[in-house]
Amino acid sequence: MKFGVKILPRNEVLDSQGRAVEKTLKQHGFEIDHCRVGRYVQIEVPDSEMKSATDKVKKITEFVLFNPLIESVEIEQLEK
């Protein structure tokens, strides 16, 4: 099974990358309200059971993929 892990800087944390991209987009005339930049991690696990697969990906995510102090996270299933 394949999963995607979306990681974004938390709103309280100044996202300097997002701010720089936002500024450039606005300079080029794009009408946008806000832009944030994060990272995306794809993980493929051999598990066939949904529960064990999602538990594993959650565990991996909490172990290293994101830092709860500065980032928020969302896990999505991509393929069975």
Place this chain on the structure above:
Amino acid sequence: MRVSQIGILRFPGTNCDRDVFGAIESLGLKPEWLWYEDRFEPSKYSAFVLPGGFSYGDYLRCGALAARSPVMDSLREAANKGYPILGICNGFQILCESGLLPGALVRNASQRFVDKWVSVRIDGSTTWLSKSDFKDTLKLPVAHGEGRYYVEADVEKELRANDQVWCTYLDNPNGSIGDIAGVMNKTKNVAALMPHPERAFHSWLGGEDGVKLIKPMVGL
């Protein structure tokens, strides 16, 4: 506290290791390498340093992967036993990622890598800073892209109430919350800072204030 044998942690991408080694040696102490894949026996050492650099190429988050390497299991054991531990720059990031120090170091507010000499106020006592009244303003170099210290406002208050903020920028180069350049843990044996004291050990390097900082830390 007098320390002699000092373990220096090396990760793939650490690049200030030899500078730290030389600085420690110049004080008449015995530095020894500790490789990231190996565990070690804390009692063989009297203190530990995590030098700066770009461990694991700063992949994922600065210090995140180094913080989860085998050598850190032993370092965590050493920290719990009260051994003095100092993190410099990337070493600071690794200590935060490992949970041994509070907070996180994120991209500089300017989005730029800063490489310059800064003035910092040293204030407070750690096991390292043997003289509890050690207070000084020092000129030390910084070189980092991700040195902006971040903690939630209530945690910052707590750090200040516990005297855990021991190094403060006089002219904040990165947007750190409360001008914080260095913090220590509650038990005050684990301390870290973003500036590089090992790069200020000789007048021909631009300054010798690093000696002023490290000497009292090792009881000299």
